Amino acid sequence: MANGGKQAAWAFHDATKLSYINLLTKPPLYKSYPGLTQIPLPQAKPPGMPALKAVSGPASAAAGPLDLQAVAQLLHYSAGLIRKSVSASAGEVHYRAAASAGALYPIELYLVCGSLPGLAAGVYHYAPAENALTQLRTGDFRGNLAVAAADDSLASAPATVVSTAVSWRSAWKYRARGYRYCFWDNGTLLANLLAAANSLGQPARVLAGFIDEKVDSILGVDPEQEASTCLVPLGEGGVSQPAVVSGLPPIDSGDLGFSDPIRYPESDLLHAESCLVSAQEVSKWRG
Numbered sequence: 001m002a003n004g005g006k007q008a009a010w011a012f013h014d015a016t017k018l019s020y021i022n023l024l025t026k027p028p029l030y031k032s033y034p035g036l037t038q039i040p041l042p043q044a045k046p047p048g049m050p051a052l053k054a055v056s057g058p059a060s061a062a063a064g065p066l067d068l069q070a071v072a073q074l075l076h077y078s079a080g081l082i083r084k085s086v087s088a089s090a091g092e093v094h095y096r097a098a099a100s101a102g103a104l105y106p107i108e109l110y111l112v113c114g115s116l117p118g119l120a121a122g123v124y125h126y127a128p129a130e131n132a133l134t135q136l137r138t139g140d141f142r143g144n145l146a147v148a149a150a151d152d153s154l155a156s157a158p159a160t161v162v163s164t165a166v167s168w169r170s171a172w173k174y175r176a177r178g179y180r181y182c183f184w185d186n187g188t189l190l191a192n193l194l195a196a197a198n199s200l201g202q203p204a205r206v207l208a209g210f211i212d213e214k215v216d217s218i219l220g221v222d223p224e225q226e227a228s229t230c231l232v233p234l235g236e237g238g239v240s241q242p243a244v245v246s247g248l249p250p251i252d253s254g255d256l257g258f259s260d261p262i263r264y265p266e267s268d269l270l271h272a273e274s275c276l277v278s279a280q281e282v283s284k285w286r287g
Helices: 007-016 068-079 142-149 167-199 212-219 265-274 279-286
Strands: 038-040 081-087 091-096 107-113 122-127 132-138 159-165 227-234
Touching: 068 107, 068 159, 068 167, 107 142, 107 167, 122 212, 142 159, 142 212, 159 167, 159 212, 167 227, 167 265, 212 227
Parallel strands: none
Antiparallel strands: 038 132, 081 091, 107 122, 107 159, 122 132, 159 227
């Protein structure tokens, strides 16, 4: 074929270019639970460790109990709101502690904990804009989380942070590729969380394999709109382990602020095919 034809280049350009963004359809950046009471978190204190030291390795031993102040530190420095600005092209932009592709922040954080100093046992959602926790379940569900993760140590860990991805927030701008960016964002957030935990002397690790449906059920999320991605157990584990709560009742899945997102079949298929459905599958996945 002779060189110099322009039509092929223009055809490729037109077929692959991104469309203009409609700000009127941008999904909200925050999830809410209308009717549920929020528990204000203490103001986060400045980190007590230089950043390079905080990211250099895990804590060797807990510096103290995991209490409400420590929880506030961990959540703020991983997903907290740090500043706002207004852009002519993007509207009001909220910046959080961890970077996000397009500042769309598809990752939500939850806390599953036993009784901590200053915080009752329960399942909580972190609200970055208000720096608060919303209690979704009352009681100790760490045993249920341990079963879902096929890892008994989660039952004795003082608390576990669970991250989820609201893929439409990223897909609104990046379409099917938005599913990829959710995990990119999740990685930057978890890097911050691990560094913050190290700065507090709190052991932490990441679990990326678990029975997806069971974790989603504990959090009460709608898996069609929001899916669990990672578990991060925190602190030194105790000796006693809570029992598994049977007959887990359904709870409010919360308000994501949208009802009819565009579906991308390739993303939906990838997520469905990557879900683990049994403890045996989790063990095999971990090798």
